[in-house]
Amino acid sequence: MLLSSIFHRPPHTEDTAAFVADLSISGISGTVLTHANDPIAYSLASIGWNARCAFSPAAFVRASSVEDVSKAVQTAAKYGIPVQARSGGHSFGGYGLGGQNGALVVDLSNLNEVSYDPQTQLATIGGGAALGRITEELDKHSVTFPHGTCPQVGIGGHATIGGCVAVRHRPNTNRAYLSAVRAS
Numbered sequence: 001m002l003l004s005s006i007f008h009r010p011p012h013t014e015d016t017a018a019f020v021a022d023l024s025i026s027g028i029s030g031t032v033l034t035h036a037n038d039p040i041a042y043s044l045a046s047i048g049w050n051a052r053c054a055f056s057p058a059a060f061v062r063a064s065s066v067e068d069v070s071k072a073v074q075t076a077a078k079y080g081i082p083v084q085a086r087s088g089g090h091s092f093g094g095y096g097l098g099g100q101n102g103a104l105v106v107d108l109s110n111l112n113e114v115s116y117d118p119q120t121q122l123a124t125i126g127g128g129a130a131l132g133r134i135t136e137e138l139d140k141h142s143v144t145f146p147h148g149t150c151p152q153v154g155i156g157g158h159a160t161i162g163g164c165v166a167v168r169h170r171p172n173t174n175r176a177y178l179s180a181v182r183a184s
């Protein structure tokens with residue numbers, strides 16, 4: 001029972017196999033992780049926070065640049081593979097693993113830059129930055145934003161969907177603090 005929930009396998013279809021092969025030669029400079037190239041790392045990466053919402057992605061791309069995200073999405077589109085972003089991977093519904101079997105997970109955790117401009121009072125935060133790191137960086141400027149207690153939660157899910165907020169100004173209003181979002 002335990003072993004079957006640890007070892008994941010992607011759905012075996014012709015499209016998935018062709019997609020995975022194409023993804024591996026698509027020029028992505030970050031990491032392309034598939035069941036074929038590293039089954040153990042693939043299974044570990046597929047473990048989510050909620051065993052009731054366990055999914056086996058077609059592949060993971062850990063993007064090291066915006067161009068990587070673009071290449072991954074374009075390759076998935078060619079084969080009709082659904083794409084899901086993953087920031088901190090703390091989705092209770094397993095959406096950071098695709099929310100269904102056979103998706104491409106684009107892991108943004110390496111796109112984690114955090115900067116703050118005191119002149120404009122704007123923070124620029126990469127889509128994969130973790131709340132703990134963001135808080136530490138912003139604290140250097142004596143500013144903060146609503147968040148809870150778990151430092152590994154990502155800004156991606158937190159800002160778009162939200163979570164439980166221990167430090168707050170208005171309830172569940174991270175979106176109220178968003179000034180601009182760049183989608184690439």
Ligand SMILES: Cc1cc2nc3c(=O)[nH]c(=O)nc-3n(C[C@H](O)[C@H](O)[C@H](O)COP(=O)(O)OP(=O)(O)OC[C@H]3O[C@@H](n4cnc5c(N)ncnc54)[C@H](O)[C@@H]3O)c2cc1C
Pocket residue numbers: 049084085086087088089090091092094095096097108127128147148149150151152153154155156157158160161162163164165166
């Ligand atoms: C163990 C645990 C502890 C938690 N603790 C706290 C807490 O202390 N405080 C708190 O406020 N909340 C907490 N939460 C709730 C958490 O804030 C939400 O589940 C949040 O949505 C997780 O975001 P994530 O980026 O880490 O998750 P992910 O699984 O990476 O993403 C969640 C969803 O957002 C989407 N997404 C991610 N990045 C992007 C992006 N860049 N652009 C568009 N969509 C994106 C994903 O596709 C997915 O649908 C906790 C959750 C768990 C499981």
